Structure formats: structure tokens, C-alpha cells
Amino acid sequence: MSLLEVRALTTGYRGGAVLGGVDLDVGPYEIVAVVGPSGSGKSTLLGAISGLVPVASGSVRLHGRDVAGLAAEDIMALGLVHVPERRRLFAGLTVRENLLLGGWRAGRRDIGRVLEMFPTLVGRLETPSGALSGGEQQLCAIARGLMADPAIMLIDEFSLGLAPVMAHDILVRLADIAAGGTSLVLVDQDAATALSVAERAYILESGFIVASGPSGKLLADHALLDRYLD
Amino acid sequence: MEKTGRRWLAGSAATIALAAGGAALPSQPLGTATSVLLFVTLAQSWNIIGGFAGYPSFGQVAFFGVGGYCAAVLTAQVGFSFWAALPASAAFAAAFAAVVGPPLLRLRGNAFSIATLGMAAGTRELVAILGVTGGGAGLTVPTFGPGPHTAYPGALAFYWAYLALAAVSLAVVAWLSASRFGLALRAIRADETAAESAGVATTRTKVAALALSALLAGTAGALFAFQQVVVFPDSMFDITTTTLMVVIVVVGGRGTVAGPVVGAVVFETLVTELHLFASRLDPLILPALIVVGVVLLPDGVAHLLPVPPGAGRGGTPRARPRAVLLDAVRRYRL
Numbered sequence: 001m002s003l004l005e006v007r008a009l010t011t012g013y014r015g016g017a018v019l020g021g022v023d024l025d026v027g028p029y030e031i032v033a034v035v036g037p038s039g040s041g042k043s044t045l046l047g048a049i050s051g052l053v054p055v056a057s058g059s060v061r062l063h064g065r066d067v068a069g070l071a072a073e074d075i076m077a078l079g080l081v082h083v084p085e086r087r088r089l090f091a092g093l094t095v096r097e098n099l100l101l102g103g104w105r106a107g108r109r110d111i112g113r114v115l116e117m118f119p120t121l122v123g124r125l126e127t128p129s130g131a132l133s134g135g136e137q138q139l140c141a142i143a144r145g146l147m148a149d150p151a152i153m154l155i156d157e158f159s160l161g162l163a164p165v166m167a168h169d170i171l172v173r174l175a176d177i178a179a180g181g182t183s184l185v186l187v188d189q190d191a192a193t194a195l196s197v198a199e200r201a202y203i204l205e206s207g208f209i210v211a212s213g214p215s216g217k218l219l220a221d222h223a224l225l226d227r228y229l230d
Numbered sequence: 231m232e233k234t235g236r237r238w239l240a241g242s243a244a245t246i247a248l249a250a251g252g253a254a255l256p257s258q259p260l261g262t263a264t265s266v267l268l269f270v271t272l273a274q275s276w277n278i279i280g281g282f283a284g285y286p287s288f289g290q291v292a293f294f295g296v297g298g299y300c301a302a303v304l305t306a307q308v309g310f311s312f313w314a315a316l317p318a319s320a321a322f323a324a325a326f327a328a329v330v331g332p333p334l335l336r337l338r339g340n341a342f343s344i345a346t347l348g349m350a351a352g353t354r355e356l357v358a359i360l361g362v363t364g365g366g367a368g369l370t371v372p373t374f375g376p377g378p379h380t381a382y383p384g385a386l387a388f389y390w391a392y393l394a395l396a397a398v399s400l401a402v403v404a405w406l407s408a409s410r411f412g413l414a415l416r417a418i419r420a421d422e423t424a425a426e427s428a429g430v431a432t433t434r435t436k437v438a439a440l441a442l443s444a445l446l447a448g449t450a451g452a453l454f455a456f457q458q459v460v461v462f463p464d465s466m467f468d469i470t471t472t473t474l475m476v477v478i479v480v481v482g483g484r485g486t487v488a489g490p491v492v493g494a495v496v497f498e499t500l501v502t503e504l505h506l507f508a509s510r511l512d513p514l515i516l517p518a519l520i521v522v523g524v525v526l527l528p529d530g531v532a533h534l535l536p537v538p539p540g541a542g543r544g545g546t547p548r549a550r551p552r553a554v555l556l557d558a559v560r561r562y563r564l
Contacts, residue, residue, distance in 0.1 A: 052427055076429040088424035090417050101417050104410065105429030148429055 009058035033198035050082035079151035091130030102147030273490035284419030289346030297448025298455035323448020354467035483530025
């Protein structure tokens, strides 16, 4: 059984459809990428799954339970964490406070476990998160998400604005996180980066899934990549 | 001793000193000090929802008025002693906030502010037409006579009561600033959508904050009703009360523990003393103080204090007075 099962999901803003009936599956320990040109609906898809964007129709099943229409905090309590685009850290709050907020719902105050995974943050705990570099902010955002000990994490544009070395470093950590038992859904405009770490991928175009399959197979299909990706 | 322990000890010592000092004050300064203490509580009440949560309520006086009228009705119509009516009034004001809060707190920014203004005006009109509240003719809190009543305790006792309430409100905000609840409020203020995605139950947290702020405002309102003896809709729902709460917090420092105290002392003292010396200038004094305060200290007086005022550990760095003044001169070409 899939950990996350999305069926015929539609949503939109002000009457205009953004997603036109998306199907998506994510299994345990799996890394799945959703790629596509800008404006294809990737961020909306993640928002609709996590409860930040209202769902018009369709279902989102987490552990077999339909969560479409639930509030974001209730979906999070069921084990799904969303790391939004541009990290959305609380800039005026310290790294420590950001991490504590990640564990807010679950009542977790022990930040030691995530600091072991992100030792870079140890010396920055009392720094306002707005003062961190782009890479550190992304690490902090992922660490904040892990504070909830999620079963699945949706990460939006994880490589945005990062140097290739830092993006690679984050990819390595994401692979470790998945190996530790947290499934990942990665959305990124840089298709090659996302596909390099994901086992399977979906290509989204104008709100529709136009192709899906093992990442290696999609990466090898140059005609497909040229047609749908920037 | 831990830093927190030292702060509590210092706070308790200051409260005791102020209580003893009040007994030595002549009538007029005692009145000013009492007014300052009332506004410390009201400003802290506004600080919880407007400062920490970032929801600028322009209708906070509604909770003050509801608390005051609840105390008046319970003592005058039901026969409660004032001291029994006091906690009941505070609880009623908090319950009122918990009822009006969910629809109001669905709104953000200007829409929220305007809606709270409307809520306060509506509550005032309701009180003015209800029979149980005495309508526009007002209601008298019984302080003497053969029936149930609570003896009027005098100016010094009211000073002590407002001092105790101000100390409690300060303690509540100090606790809030270091608590998990306060952290959630600051996250909501910073980015509500991100707070939601981080798992903060935003609606419940905001309603709880509004109810807590109403609890303080309602208690102050009940004390004020007893102090005034006769309450009217115009006196209990005066929009100037909300204006002062907002200005005191903004000038003192939003989302800080000390800011509203500093703001209340500066503002209430200036407004009261300037009124005594130049009452004809009353309509100009408050606006002039607001303009001067906001232009010169956009982040609040608390940011000039030696101890960074940031709620919790992530406070913004201390501003230098000279830099603040130079910045104001540059921005406004003074």
C-alpha cells in the first residue's frame, strides 16, 4: 500500500483550474520527484496535499486515510510535513526557535537528534534565521520539518538559489533522511538535480501529469525532457 | 541564582516598593499613578494580540467595557459583592472574546482592525439599549445602603488593586514571551502560512491569545467600573481607550515585555500632566505625542533599553539612541 496516494486531484485559484486531476503515489522509504516548467502547478500540488491550498475535488490518502480538506496542522499531525518554497523560515526568530516550532505540534523540544544530522546548525542556534546563508536556511527548513519526525516530507524548490556544491550537499542529506525512514517528495525546477536523487518521478505540465516512471528512464528520454522541461 | 529567578525577585521587590510608595503620594500624583497602572494592564492586554500575534485590534475596549458592565450588572442587579463579581467579569470578558474571536481572526491586516472596530461599536450599542445594563442612563455599582453592596475602598486601595493587576499582567506577558504559546504567536506574526505548515494550530492559538488579552482587559474594566461607581456606555466603550493602548504599545515596543510599561509611564504621565497645565490643548496633546513617538521611535522605546527587549531569546539588537534620532532626521528630513 502506498504511504501517500493522490487521485484525480483538482484545485485552482479564483475559478481557474491549476491542477486538472493529478494521480501520484509515494511508498515507504521512497524519494519521488515532481518536475516541470515554472507555472506547471508543482507548488500548488504540494500545497493541496499538505492542506495549505484548498482542494476542489479528488482524494489525498495518507496511511489510507483521506486527508483532503483537513487543516494543514491536522495533516501534519498525521505525519506529513511540507517545507514550502523559499523555505518560509521565521526570519526574526532564532534557529533554535525555528526548530522548536517544527516540533510544536508533536510537543517535541529535543533538538539534539536533528542537530546530529545537521551539525552546521549547532553553532548558529542563537542566530536569527534571516541572517543565515541560503544553504543554511535550507538546512534549517529541512531540520525544522524533521523535528516533527514525519513519515513523509514534501520539499519545494530545495535547490533554489543555492550553489551547485551546496545543492549537492543537501541532496546527500536528503538521501540519508529517506534511508532513515522518511519518504520524500521533491519539487524542483532543476529537473536533473531532482531526478538524480529520486527513484521515481512525475512530469507536470499545465496542471496535468504528462509522464511518470523511474527517474533513470525519464532522464534518458531526451525528447521528453526537451519537450517538457526548461 | 538563575536569570529568570532574579527577574521575578526584582519584579516582586519593585511591586512592594511601589505599593509602599503609593501610601506616601498626595492625591493628584496618586491619581496619575493609578491611571498609569491601569494603562500598563490595558497596554499589556493589547500587546498580547497586537504585539505578539501581530493582529492589531482596534476594538480592545470592547473587552474592557464588557468586563466593567458585567461587574456592574452582577453587583447592581444580581447582588454579588464586587470581589465575587471581579473574577466572574474577567471570565465573562474572556468567554466573550472566545465567541467573537473565531470569525474576527479569520481576517488579517486592515480587515481585522476594521472588523474589531465594528465589533466594539456594536457591543457598545447593544449595551446602550439593553434594560439589564441600564441603557444610556448607565448603571450604579452599589457601594452603600441597606441592600447588598461593597464598601468603596478609597483611592489608595484602587492604586494597590491596579498595581497588583499591572504586576500580574506583566508576569503573564513575561511568561508568554518565554513560553511555547508565545513562540507560536510570534511565528504567526512572522508568517502565518509558514506557522500553519510548521504545525501550529493557528486559529486556536489566536483565539486563545485574544481570550487571554480580554481576560486582562475585562479585569481592568471591572475595577474601573467599581472605581467610577456609575458606568455609562460612553465611558466604558470610549475609543480613546483603545487608541491609548495601541499608541502605548507601539511607542513602548510591540511584542516586548517592558515596552508597554515604559510606554504607559511616558504617555499617561505626559497626557495627564499636560492636561493639568494646558487643558485647552487637550485635542492636540495626544496626536502630537503619537506623531513624535512614532517618528522618532518606530521600533519603540524598549529597543533603546540596555537589555534587548526581544520576546524570548531571539530579540532584535538594541538600537542606539543617537542612531535612532539620526535615522529619523534622515528619513523625515527634519
